[in-house]
Amino acid sequence: MTTLDDQRIAALLQSAPVPEPRVDVGRAIRDGRRRRQRRRVGGIAAVTALAGIGVVGAVQLGGAAGRPAPPTPALATSPAGTVSTAPGPPVTCEASWLPQPVDGPVAVANSVDPTGRYIVGDVGTGQEDGRVVLWTNGRAGLLPASARHAAAVNAGGDVVGTNGDGTGWVYRDGRLRFLATPPGYDAVIVHAVNGRGDIAGTATGAGDSHHAVLWSADRPQEYRLVGQPGSAATGITEDGTVVGAMGQLPYRWTPQGSGAALAVPDGYPRASVDSAHGEWAIGMVPGAQQGGAVQMLPVRWNLTTGAVSVLPFPGATGIASNGDLLVGDGAPLVVAPDGTSRRLPGRPEVRATEAGTYTANGISDDGLTVVGAVYENEVYRPLVWRCRR
Amino acid sequence: MDAEREFVEYVSARLPSLHRTAFLMCGDAHLADDVVQQTITALYVNWRRVSRADNVDAYVHRMLVHKLVDEKRLSWAKVRLLGAMPEPERSPVTPHDGLAERDSLLAALAHLPRGQRTVLVLRFLCDLSLADTAAAMGCSEGNVKSQTARALVAVRQVLDITETSGRNPR
Structure with a gap:
């Protein structure tokens, strides 16, 4: 073989006509998240089996940093009536199906507004036809087909999300509008919206450049950059406090825009923030190395006191503004700030019993509405848990 | 999440080349789409580990090859299950x-x-x-x-x- 041959073949391969890719990055992230959840769940189930214990009941918080991830209690399969195991008013929860406006084997509720009235999710076949669903008081409506992958909904029913191509959008009063991508960046990732219509996300560009951005739901073509280049926003509270990162540091910005780092738990190299509600934020720290993978451990910050703690759970999916923590993987569990916990019940007709059958993705501000999905027979169905004190 | 942003950046930048690679390996546009979709999904699942190890491209190439082999094996199995002759090349x-x-x-x-x-x-x-x-x-x-x-x-x-x-x- 001659060098000329090599170069020529390489050049031909580079220039050979190839059809347009039809690949969806957003879907990869969504599918990947589910798979990651299932995988983590599998690991936890194994730990439980090895330990030979079926923990049921209260899981105490606090003093947890040293001993990550004890086994999660086994899934409750009773149709209704899971009860708080601690003294205090009992909480009764019931799981019910959310109606699907279109058929599709992948139908999942992803987020709920602070009041529990609005729920958003995705329905699709797993192909390139996923639609965003907005359930209002349990009634399903479809968003326009050009909105994909809803991230959040606020108490006014405004829905925000990011399409697979990195375009942000907001759906308000029946109208879909796209968010400005700040000049110098090619994509955005939209994470959260509060009751005032402040939308938080991150603009990304070439060479790893990124910047936290705020938009307003009523003027989506305007934007405000938050902090310095290198910032990222992942959440926003009702009062306009933004949480995210600055470089490797977990970070928060006041509604006026002044920023400060959040504490990193002792003994950990860094931490990231996922979301915030009320005075609480949750995120992750890298834990122990396990077979080549790093196990991420959930952490919680109190934004008022600045205190941070590593949580003794496999993961934290959401936080309510009253401090109720949603552990969504495996056997969905809600943990109150005082450490008492309640498991969420299953549906009687669901036969699958393995951990991971139920996924919980979002929690309302009073901790009483939780949304998620059931995975059974290779089909996801959307589900809501409604609880009463 | 920082990791997610990095993932989106990497994949967005590399998508055309990944797809070209997959298509030239298999010669089938749909199969190439499927295989790239599966590969980037798997990449997302393992992103923290893979991106830290600084061998993202190597991982992606290995995934592409494996997924292609899997797909071929599956389609072969389907043909066999139906009791028909394997499809001609x-x-x-x-x-x-x-x-x-x-x-x-x-x-x-x-x-x-x-x-x-x-x-x-x-x-x-x-x-x-x-x-x-x-x-x-x-x-x-x-x-x-x-x-x-x-x-x-x-x-x-x-x-x-x-x-x-x-x-x-x-």
């Missing part, structure tokens, strides 16, 4: 007058066994070393060498034939 594009050289290359690739096709794409399009190609394919360097040699013979034949027919009006 896709009939290669026949080179004809005026066909551009690069189209001939596609035709030549279509003739090649999968292993030869894969080494050609990994070594010449992705510019992988012998060792990296062997790692991606899960075989020995000797195997890569011999497959490359055979693939080159086949490709050179096709290209030379095209050039000859181009130079000699009939």
Whole structure:
């Protein structure tokens, strides 16, 4: 073989006509998240089996940093009536199906507004036809087909999300509008919206450049950059406090825009923030190395006191503004700030019993509405848990 | 989340080249889409580990090859389950007058066994070393060498034939 041959073949391969890719990055992230959840769940189930214990009941918080991830209690399969195991008013929860406006084997509720009235999710076949669903008081409506992958909904029913191509959008009063991508960046990732219509996300560009951005739901073509280049926003509270990162540091910005780092738990190299509600934020720290993978451990910050703690759970999916923590993987569990916990019940007709059958993705501000999905027979169905004190 | 942003950036930047790689390896647009979609999903699942290890490209190439093999195996199994004969090989594009050289290359690739096709794409399009190609394919360097040699013979034949027919009006 001659060098000329090599170069020529390489050049031909580079220039050979190839059809347009039809690949969806957003879907990869969504599918990947589910798979990651299932995988983590599998690991936890194994730990439980090895330990030979079926923990049921209260899981105490606090003093947890040293001993990550004890086994999660086994899934409750009773149709209704899971009860708080601690003294205090009992909480009764019931799981019910959310109606699907279109058929599709992948139908999942992803987020709920602070009041529990609005729920958003995705329905699709797993192909390139996923639609965003907005359930209002349990009634399903479809968003326009050009909105994909809803991230959040606020108490006014405004829905925000990011399409697979990195375009942000907001759906308000029946109208879909796209968010400005700040000049110098090619994509955005939209994470959260509060009751005032402040939308938080991150603009990304070439060479790893990124910047936290705020938009307003009523003027989506305007934007405000938050902090310095290198910032990222992942959440926003009702009062306009933004949480995210600055470089490797977990970070928060006041509604006026002044920023400060959040504490990193002792003994950990860094931490990231996922979301915030009320005075609480949750995120992750890298834990122990396990077979080549790093196990991420959930952490919680109190934004008022600045205190941070590593949580003794496999993961934290959401936080309510009253401090109720949603552990969504495996056997969905809600943990109150005082450490008492309640498991969420299953549906009687669901036969699958393995951990991971139920996924919980979002929690309302009073901790009483939780949304998620059931995975059974290779089909996801959307589900809501409604609880009463 | 920082990791997610990095993932989106990496994948967005590399998508065209990933898809080209997959398409040239398998010659089927739908299969290439599926395989790339599966690969980036798996990449997302393992992103923290893979991105930290600083070998993202190697991981992606290995995933592409494995997913392609999986897909082929699955479609073969389906045919067998139905009790029908395996589908005949896709009939290669026949080179004809005026066909551009690069189209001939596609035709030549279509003739090649999968292993030869894969080494050609990994070594010449992705510019992988012998060792990296062997790692991606899960075989020995000797195997890569011999497959490359055979693939080159086949490709050179096709290209030379095209050039000859181009130079000699009939």
